[in-house]
Amino acid sequence: MVMKYYADLHIHSKYSRATSSQLDLEHLWLWAQIKGITVVATGDCVHPGWLAEIKQKLAPCGNGLFELKPEYCCAVAAGIPPSCKGTVRFLLSTEISSIYKRDGAVRKVHNVVYLPSLDAADKLAAKLGGMGNIRSDGRPILGLDSRDLLDIVLSCDPDAFLIPAHVWTPWFSALGSKSGFDSIEECFGDLTRYVYALETGLSSDPAMNWRLSSLDSFVLVSNSDAHSPNKLGREANIFETDLSYCGILDALRNPGSRGLAGTLEFFPEEGKYHFDGHRKCGTRLHPRETIKNKGLCPVCGKPVTVGVMARVEELADRPDGAKGKRWRPYHSMIPLSEIIGDCLGVGPASQKVESLYWRLAGAVGNELSILLDAPLDRIEKTAGALVSEGVRRVRSGEVSVKAGYDGEYGIIKIFSDKERAGKKGQVNLFGDGAPAGASQAPKADSEDSAAAALPRHKKKVRTADSPHNQNAAPASAGTHAPNLNKAQLAAVNYGGSHLLIIAGPGTGKTHTLVHRIVKAAARCAANEKILAVTFTNKAAEEMRERICKLIGPELHAIVTVGTFHQFCLGILRANAAEAGIPADFRIASDDDCSAAAARAWPTAPAAERRAKLEVIGRARAGMPGEAQEDVDLYKAQLRAANVLDFDDLLEEAVRLLSKNAMAINQVRATYRSVLVDEFQDINAAQHALLTLLVKDGVSLTAIGDPNQAIYGFRGSDIRFFEQFEASFPGAATMVLSENYRSAANLLEASGHVIASGNTDSAPLLVARFLGNGRLTIHETATEKAEAEYIVHQLEKLVGGTSMFSHDSGRLDSGDTDGKSFGDFAVLYRTNAQSGPLVEAFERSGIPFQVSGEKPLAQYPFVKEAVAYLLEHAPGELGESSDTDAAAALGRFAQESPVAAMLEKDDRVGGLLDRLQHIAAFHASVQSFLDYILLQQKEEPADIRVERVSLLTLHASKGLEFPVVFIAGCEDGLVPLKREGKHFDPAEERRLFYVGMTRAKERLYLTSARRRTMYGKTIDTRPSPFVADIKEELKTYEKTAAMNVKKAAESEQTDFLGDLFLPQ
DNA sequence: ATGTGCCTTCTTTTT
DNA sequence: GAAGGCACAT
Secondary structure, three states: OOEEEEEEEEOOOOOHHHOOOHHHHHHHHHHHHHHOOEEEEOOOOOOHHHHHHHHHHOOEOOOOEEEEEOOEEEEOOOOOOHHHOOOOOEEEOOOOOEEEEEOOEEEEEOEEEEOOOHHHHHHHHHHHOOEEEEOOOOOEEEEEOHHHHHHHHHHOOOOOOOOOHHHHHHHHHHHHHHHOOOOHHHHHHOHHHHOOOOEOOOOOOHHHHOOOHHHOOOEEOOEOOOOOHHHOOOOEEEEEEOOOHHHHHHHHHOOOOOOEEEEEEOOHHHOOOOEEEEOOOOEEEOHHHHHHOOOEOOOOOOEOEOOHHHHHHHHOOOOOOOOOOOOOOEEEOOOHHHHHHHHHOOOOOOHHHHHHHHHHHHHOOOHHHHHHOOOHHHHHHHHEHHHHHHHHHHHHOOOEEEOOEOOEOOEEEOOOHHHHHHHHHHEOOOOOOOOOOOOOOOOOOHHHHHHHOOOOOOOOOOOOOOOOOOOOOOOOOOOOOOOOOHHHHHHHHOOOOOEEEEEOOOOOHHHHHHHHHHHHHHHOOOOOEEEEEEOOHHHHHHHHHHHHHHHHHHHHOOEEEEEHHHHHHHHHHHOHHHHOOOOOOEEOOHHHHHHHHHHHOOOOOHHHHHHHHHHHHHHHOOOOOOOHHHHHHHHHHHHHOOEEOHHHHHHHHHHHHHHOHHHHHHHHHHEEEEEEOOHHHOOHHHHHHHHHHOOOOOEEEEEEOHHHOOOHHHOOOOHHHHOHHHHOOOOEEEEEOEEEEEEHHHHHHHHHHHOOOOHHHOOOOEEEEOOOOEEEEEEEOOHHHHHHHHHHHHHHHHOOOOHHHHHHOOOOOOOOOOOOHHHEEEEEOOHHHHHHHHHHHHHHOOOEEEOOOOOHHHOHHHHHHHHHHHHOOOOOOOOOOOOEHHHHHHHHHHHOHHHHHHHHOOOOHHHHHHHHHHHHOOOEHHHHHHHHHHOOOOOOOOOOOOOEEEEEOHHHOOOOEEEEEEOOOEOEEOOEOOOOOOOOHHHHHHHHHHHHOOEEEEEEEEEEOEEEEOOEEEEOOEOHHHHOOOHHHEEEOOHHHOOHHHHHHHOOHHHHHHHHOOO
């Protein structure tokens, strides 16, 4: 059956090394579909292993044609009847691959053959032309330059073929002795019988090669230049024949037939050595100009570097545009992603381009059809007018071409910058990558309409640290009747200078601090301000909100709330000159920092640089280490780039304020009162800054909890907290001890832990939560079983039947009814533990959120799925029965080549699975989409949407949840011990304490007897911290109570193992 | 420039 | 066991 297809001819397989991986082959086919390309792997030189794989995988369907799926066929030369051999003349071309020097002469080399010895190379060179040489890495090679190659072509047996050396050599070495040749030389000598393709070293542009009448007996075809599946079809051959080996053969054999309808090509001008010239001098010469200039550069007068075009000019015996008798039409192409990139003014590999590419692929068709013949209005509808205009121009050749020369790439441009700027409004950019719901809005002015089509819900931020609103004296949040307990009130009203407030978990820390700030603001003189310092932007933002709520925007203006770094940055910006820093300095990005490190230690390997940066970071945070030299070197590099890193901000501010009296006096005059949150997390530099600020009657209020100091590893030093009274003479200390968060027994349990089981020294915390909580200890066989247990418990609690009231025998504050998902958190010591948990939650369909994880909707693949579902919304399909989310997603997965392809991309491989699990949970497409799109913003940890939170213990600080699971309560994990790493048991203990004190009503401490970590499975012992809790507070869950059937269904291996262990 | 294979490493993390 | 870095190949 004659058909039209675009063939990417692989004279060998570039994928031959991937024989063990089926994935790669499938990947190849999938891309072939997306591109609209038929992959034709031909030649004896196809790697035998690859052939074997194809044969094994695909049912052979005769005569060298193996069928994979109906759409993709692969003609393979193995198994071709011997009579077919030696009858096709492929003429393939390539660019200069290297430049080598020998005997003082520089020669451009088009092909390189690796050989066992220089002798062999020379012998072969004598036989074939070319040049034996030793590469810089010591390997003997044979280099063939264009002239040699062409001579070989012209002199060779008409029935012979030549194989490109770079194809042959790896094949030979892969075969080794099994090839039947004793030496590569013998092998090479035998080539004339088998050789298949030839590289002339001429331009890759057939139009130019047609100018050589000596090539008339050859058929010019395009060889694949695809280095990876997604580069398929950058060059291709258009066939109108049978899709079979014999079909292709006939097409090539009979120049008169239309079998070979033409070729698709790059713009050859893009090549680095197209024209002649001097890169340094900026001279780019057409070969004719070179001849006029007698081969010399008009700028420097030295001989120019001669490019491939010159060679064509030299050999051509026909004028430009001439057609040989086997001439076939050709199209010059630009890959779609480059067209889109040019339209958007961004790189072809950018996310924007990727997103638009998939959209087009889904809406219009495969890449070649988009490039060659799809209706432009359909392209415009999806990608905007600019892209469709770009495609039109490429089709008609209306592009600006600047040929490459002397190693400089040529530049092919579709739009001038001016045009692009002028037309920008017409591009349907979907700026932030949000999918367009508006398929009927053809000329949609981009961002706005696209955005409007999306439900963009602002999420309500519920503050996590919301103490005492349940049980403490109820009062409206007013300035006059703040709901403060006695201790809190005393702290707020304390009139002395410095004050340290020790505030345990759930004692209303932020609440108290905010009120003290408000109080101070009310007393502020006209030209004075209050400074409130936090560690994180999030904390600063929350504090600002709460202050604003209490005292309104006017007073709010006299309170400066910011992080340490924000404050220092402000100081430095205002006093750049005094600080000796250029006024226009930037904050160093991660890249800036590594660049500075690279300049500081140019020879050091990256790992060493990273290590140095770490040491420097610690040293600058005030931790021990003698790295001063490195610090100075690194800082000098930062300074040279006119950037300040985060540590610099603090250091430079401290330096300025300590030496410049005017600056410090101004700051002290402005900020008479300084308040610091989370004071236990302070480091040396921050402490130094505070010491500077707090003088001449400026007062400092610090609040924090030494039992929650968990950031020692990054330089925080709890001793600053402990030595507060010494550092700031005259300071008072107050303690907030009424806990409004946790049930009494949970509070007691956490007290046992922090006091190392020594009940007497537990922090004095009085429970004001009028309910009884429950502490459950549970041990499973493995981490998988642990995850299943957690999910199971969670399901029970969400179920609505109040297990809580049954278990505790008490029904208290009315919140013991069925929980919602936002009421749960699962905490763990290391992020690596999230894996099994995520899997278990996915299986169960429970909505969850892993802290710090990118929201689903940010993945291009998910965007694509969402766009598809919007476009194929039920409304549009009439009263389609198909409102079912899972079914719609299934259709997407089947119909869209994008989905099929991305599924193979292992980076996002799990995404479709995840989507499907989510879809199964939603009745309609609409609710499914809402669910996905709602989670646009990051910072999921404190946004209490209705999902279970999966967090590290560190990330849980400051949050609270009715039900908390702490997974992996095993010795070695809680506390975390790693061989060769320093170990701070006290800090680990505090960390566990932080985790425990997040729980309001229920706390589960789970562990696994066997755990796989770092690829090793080890037997574990229970956490010693758990042992510090008095037994009478613990409840042990019995495994037998588990729903065996259900558990076995969802987790077959480990769970059964758990159940069937000898009791 | 881009793939590939081998090696190392593998807490926690804000600005 | 997975991921990232690095050296090396084309």
